[in-house]
Amino acid sequence: MNNKILEVRSISVRFKTKTKFKIILKEVERYKIAVDNVSFDVMEGDTFGLVGETGSGKSTIARTLVGIYKPFTGEIYFMGKKIDFKRKNDLLYLRKNIGIVFQDPVGSLNPKLKVREIIREGFSIEEKYSKSEQDKLIVDITRKVGLGESKLDSYPSELSGGEKQRVSLARALVTQKKILILDEPTSSLDVSIQAQILNLLRKLKSDFNLTYIFITHDLNVIRYMCNRMGVLYYGQLLETGNVKEIYESPLHPYTADLMNANLTLDSSLDFTSQYDIGEPSRKGCIYKNSCKKRFELCENPPNDVELGERKVKCWLYKNIIETQRM
Numbered sequence: 001m002n003n004k005i006l007e008v009r010s011i012s013v014r015f016k017t018k019t020k021f022k023i024i025l026k027e028v029e030r031y032k033i034a035v036d037n038v039s040f041d042v043m044e045g046d047t048f049g050l051v052g053e054t055g056s057g058k059s060t061i062a063r064t065l066v067g068i069y070k071p072f073t074g075e076i077y078f079m080g081k082k083i084d085f086k087r088k089n090d091l092l093y094l095r096k097n098i099g100i101v102f103q104d105p106v107g108s109l110n111p112k113l114k115v116r117e118i119i120r121e122g123f124s125i126e127e128k129y130s131k132s133e134q135d136k137l138i139v140d141i142t143r144k145v146g147l148g149e150s151k152l153d154s155y156p157s158e159l160s161g162g163e164k165q166r167v168s169l170a171r172a173l174v175t176q177k178k179i180l181i182l183d184e185p186t187s188s189l190d191v192s193i194q195a196q197i198l199n200l201l202r203k204l205k206s207d208f209n210l211t212y213i214f215i216t217h218d219l220n221v222i223r224y225m226c227n228r229m230g231v232l233y234y235g236q237l238l239e240t241g242n243v244k245e246i247y248e249s250p251l252h253p254y255t256a257d258l259m260n261a262n263l264t265l266d267s268s269l270d271f272t273s274q275y276d277i278g279e280p281s282r283k284g285c286i287y288k289n290s291c292k293k294r295f296e297l298c299e300n301p302p303n304d305v306e307l308g309e310r311k312v313k314c315w316l317y318k319n320i321i322e323t324q325r326m
């Protein structure tokens with residue numbers, strides 16, 4: 001069995017909102033909870049998919065895993081080491097080992113820099129390479145991501161969408177990484193280019209012995225790329241497990257609704273635009289307002305139930321918890 005490379009334990013991430021309110025003349029900050037008590041494990045060699053509609057917290061989790069945001073509760077263990085988000089060295093340790101390709105390939109590339117210098121940004125956390133060593137590694141990685149060497153002297157505006165994404169990949173992988181987080185790496189690309197990038201990602205994973213965390217809206221892409229997955233809904237992780245098992249028999253009503261909707265909807269399987277998901281419930285189970293299976297217990301927030309390697313946050317499986325306790 002593969003080793004656990006990353007453990008995410010009950011993390012919550014919140015953002016200060018602009019609105020403040022006063023209680024007895026004292027100003028109180030308000031927060032938006034973007035990630036709510038989320039736990040999952042990533043095993044070495046996994047391609048772990050995170051799926052969820054817009055605003056469900058996918059990018060916030062990604063950014064937390066590379067230390068851009070700090071969880072206000074919960075813990076993250078990377079290769080068995082607990083990360084202290086207040087320690088610079090721990091954040092550096094995360095950034096050296098976990099690369100990220102950001103959601104917006106255009107906005108994440110500095111338009112004033114040539115490709116060579118954009119890729120060089122990947123060395124900002126590694127001091128051990130001389131300029132000439134960097135230059136050699138830049139040329140190597142450029143070839144490995146399938147970008148012509150002549151593109152090193154281009155500006156981002158002179159590149160196609162697919163080429164820009166290859167530059168982002170080159171910057172993330174110019175120094176060795178254990179995990180690469182891919183935040184919607186193909187959503188801005190034409191369908192034909194998407195397939196090229198997905199195949200390139202498969203090749204890079206094997207060339208560099210990488211573990212992927214793959215964020216997408218597209219359930220087809222999850223099925224093609226990932227072996228394990230988690231389903232997010234308004235900041236909560238409702239189901240995790242093996243991709244094949246989840247597709248064959250989704251346990252959580254939300255996952256089942258997504259899968260059923262996809263059978264009858266357009267083949268792009270982008271549920272965000274196609275599936276009308278209701279507002280989350282503030283009390284009890286978060287999916288209560290849309291769930292066709294809700295019953296009395298759903299007025300209370302459900303806990304995670306572990307069923308072998310599957311995990312599901314739903315009262316329907318309460319009897320299984322009780323049997324496990326006996």
Ligand SMILES: Nc1ncnc2c1ncn2[C@@H]1O[C@H](COP(=O)(O)OP(=O)(O)OP(=O)(O)O)[C@@H](O)[C@H]1O
Binds near residue numbers: 103
């Ligand atoms: N820097 C921030 N400040 C305040 N709120 C934020 C910030 N970043 C994200 N949020 C809020 O947190 C929630 C989760 O956002 P996030 O970007 O993680 O969603 P997402 O699942 O990546 O969505 P998308 O599919 O649209 O990329 C949203 O409600 C968003 O508005």
Ligand code: SF4
Binds near residue numbers: 291302313
């Ligand atoms: S806990 Fe209840 S409301 Fe929530 S998903 Fe399960 S059955 Fe539906």
Ligand SMILES: [Mg+2]
Binds near residue numbers: 058059060103183
């Ligand atoms: Mg996002």
